[in-house]
Amino acid sequence: MVTATRADSARRLAVFLAVLGLAAGPVPRPGYAAPVPDPGDAAPAPSSASQPSPAGPPSPTAPGDGPGPPAAPAPDPVASRGADLYLRTCASCHGPAGEGSQRGPSLVGVGPASVDFQLSTGRMPVDQETRQPPHRRPAFSAADIRALVAYVDSLGGGGPQIPTVGPGDLREGRELFLANCAACHSATGGGATLTNGLVAPSLDRSTPVQVAEAIRVGPGLMPAFPENVLGPEQVDAVAGYVQHLRGGRLDRGGASLGRLGPITEGLVAWVIGLALLVGVVRWLGGRAGR
């Protein structure tokens, strides 16, 4: 059994990594990344050189984590790239200096973790105003996201930094996930319904860094978990367990049926099991001469 399980998980891991690589690959969306400067938005670029480096040293994270932490001291090309992208794609809602507007909240002091989370999960920028942008392919490349993060951070400091995620303890991760996350995101990581048409999204596409960022930032309706509630090792553990939940690794029993629980199971029992048996019975119990 051990060999079978190991071979199985190795195969699943390979598929999983391949998918991850594809998903996290920098695929710029033409609508946003078109390199056409708009002369109308020529706001003065703030001096980003004076800002301190937003994050510590780059850390070893799981492969295919999406964008890593922003690079140390932003050289001028990056800063101007960030300013350029910001003015073209963000400023119309969040204001030229990140002060916010009717259409978007202020970005001053939200912190790099928040900006990186919104951009790397493709939630920002949005096509149209919506109450809850879904997880999509990111609109920007990893380098562009780094530049934007650095630029927004330069508009006003503070807020959580992009966490560095190390390997976490699986057992602790499971316990913390069930205690803190399962109520909304479901014990299966599949997400669930909140009120007012909002949902706690599925975690099936979340990278460890994105999980850690969400824990610290609390995007949207999600509660934020500061360091005195969940320490860094605990965040590592939760992020590690979420990776374990992703994909089909834990679906040892066969088809997961969306991990939606007894309702889909009941549906399958009727639509497949009982329908099959009723068909059999119709065949077996047919009258002579038919």
Add this chain to the structure above:
Amino acid sequence: MTGRGTPDRRERVSSAVVAAAFGVSALGAAGFAAVYATGGQTQLEGLTLAVAFAGIAVGLSVWARRLLPTGGYVEEHEPFDSPPADLRLAAEALTGPESPVRRRGLLAMLGLALGALAGAALFPLRSLLPFDRQRPARALRTTPWAAGVRLVRADGTPVRPADVPDGTVLTVFPQGHRSRGDVPAFAVRLDPARFTAPPPGGTVAGVVVYSLLCTHAGCPVALYLQGTARVLCPCHQSTFDLLAGARPVAGPAARPLPGLPITVDVEGYLVATGDFTAPPGAGFWSLR
């Protein structure tokens, strides 16, 4: 029945199908044994076993459909009213001169004895009640929360007001009673200026504490919607507004979440000053 070929040929084909199906079944069974012996794998085990049974099923079905007659028989179905003579004889046998049913007095006493026994047999049911012999209503009404009991996290560490973060809820328990069903509560920091009704348990530096159990069916109202200051029950979607004294605003719950009166002890930790302001969880008859 329509079909190609002569009846004899049809029959030969059918019996070949049946034999082949039984052969496939045997292969499935052997496959199951092989999968099991080489370490087992749930999907392959299920598949091989299903093939083994499906082989028998197909074989027997074809056998029944093609090689055996269907229908064409009739069986008489005698009516269920017995012949009058039988009825009379049965009644006489039951109520004849030696019949016990004639001894009315003895029967009455026997009935009394059996009734008493049945009543007595109900008493051991009492053993199913809790060992501590507490009355249910009293047990349901009270919890271990009491004046001076510290609020602790799931890992047992006590909580200071400053440990209750902005933006999330902290599940808390009375010290020493982590796993009881009626104790879970949550602490949350809210801006007192936003209160539309005073929290029933009072507030310490913006921190309020409520029972975690829904007043509808007792599920933990563990979905906290940051910003709206509402909690949602995952079972039946009851929603409680923490700014309005945890009043139910949607769903089937009809009573607000009970609050926990709190204060700070000399060491700066949060302690309860008494039990919940109402019995926590689902309602019951003697809830006042």
Add this chain to the structure above:
Amino acid sequence: MITRWLSGRLARSLDDRLRVAPVLRRALAKVFPDHWSFMFGEIALYSFVVLVLTGVFLTLFFEPSTADTVYSGAYAPLDGSRTSAAYASTVRLSFDVRAGLLMRQTHHWSALLFVGAIVLHLLRVFFTGAYRRPREINWLIGVTMLALALFNGFTGYSIPDDLLSGTGLRILYSVTQSIPLVGEWLVFLAAGGEFPTAELVPRMFVSHVLLVPAVLAALIAAHLGILLRQKHSQFPGPGRTENNVVGSRFWPSYTVRTLALFAWVLAVAFALGGLAQINPVWIYGPFDPAQATSPAQPDWYVAWGDGALRLFPAVEFRVFGRLVPSPFLPGVVFGGLTFAGLYLWPFLERRRRRRRDRLAHQLLDPPRAHPARIGFGVGVLALFAVLLAAAADDILARILRLPVLHVLSILRVLALALPVSAGVVAYLVARALRAGGGRGIGELTRSDVRSAMRFGSRAGGVSTGVGDPSPVATAEPAAGSHDAARIELWRDPDGLWRWRYRDAVVVLAASQAYRSRPEAERAAATAYGDLPAREVAPSGGRTGEPAAMRERAGRIAGRAGGYLALAAVALWRGRRARRRPPP
């Protein structure tokens, strides 16, 4: 050879001691009606057998205790965690016991199939009026078995002590607790204290594996015993009367057919058990009263109760200053009404039709024959469908991208409107079908519908032929309806008497032989009243059958044996070729 031994020595030695031949002869000749809808109950029966078989396997590994244990095993995220023994042993059963997960999942899938088949069977019995006199006792037993199946399903779902089922258990506890006056005492008696108690899992376990299955087994025996005594009911048709059963004999036709169905049920249960994951408790985690997972639903067969809890508005009131909590009306009262309605239905309906209070019914109603019954049944079904949907309101809201409270409002409207409209439509369709005499809905004409809408006069009720609900016409095989109908008797060379029924459409042979002519005549008269009977020459038709059968069976068995031997040899060779030192 085996068959000869079976019919010879074994049978004789058994008969010497038990005198089985007269009983066996009649039992083997029992006639089963040939209609597919009569086999739903068998699906339930065989699912029960699968449940017992897989359940016994599970009890060998499951530990019914909430005592603290440390799980150590192949499931890494739980390795080293402290959980209850029940939960740890369930995960161990799923991950560390070979074929354990297959057995657990097959057990759970068969439970879903079991209740589903019971419901199908109940619907067949309901819509064809098979519960009428003399079968009220079996209806009551059947409804009791349904209730026990629901209860046992719930306890089985709850004993692993996982987070999802623990939440469900808490809801059931709260619903029971909501009963005025006695609720608090009831839950304390059942659970031994305030939820969650250490006694709950062991008590549910005893009930799940011993008490309820034993009662179910006894009730199944009673159900089948009464069925044997009362014989089958049947749909009306040529040659069928209130005093006979037309169909296939138990041996050999129906035996092979029902064994085939048994194998099908096993195949479907194990296919689902191996290929489709069900109740992955390892992902849900152990129960903790302070934790929750979402979405939270129970298994489908109790989900209608959960749906009622979600749909019903927040109504709580006080009686004499005491509280009647909100789960009482949708949980206790609605559930109680459901089962009270099921139990009382045959008697309620009989009371309404005073005219034929006393008649026994062996011929079933075609569903269309009673528009009121079909309308009521379809309406109730529609209500339960809405309740099931309501139990999944959060999942529906996510799929439809609507706020869950909107979904709830829509479902509330549907819960009131759909049963009524579906019931009325079913009622009118049944009336139209009855008036038109067509075979199906596709053949309805406009005039049928018009006549169905005409009330006052009994226009919708006037009918001829198959759909005729009048018992008078079907109870007596009036000579006029069987133009050429007659009974033919003959004496076989072995001295036994046989008879058959013959009319323009069918020829039906008596299922057994008789030792004398009067015996045969009496049986024919019981089945068909005083149809003209006449003696004819013996015919080879059915009598040559056993020899051919035996030959055929021998051929098939021989061929199957050959394939089996071939497979065994191939397997053995393969094993030898691949034999390698153990790791």
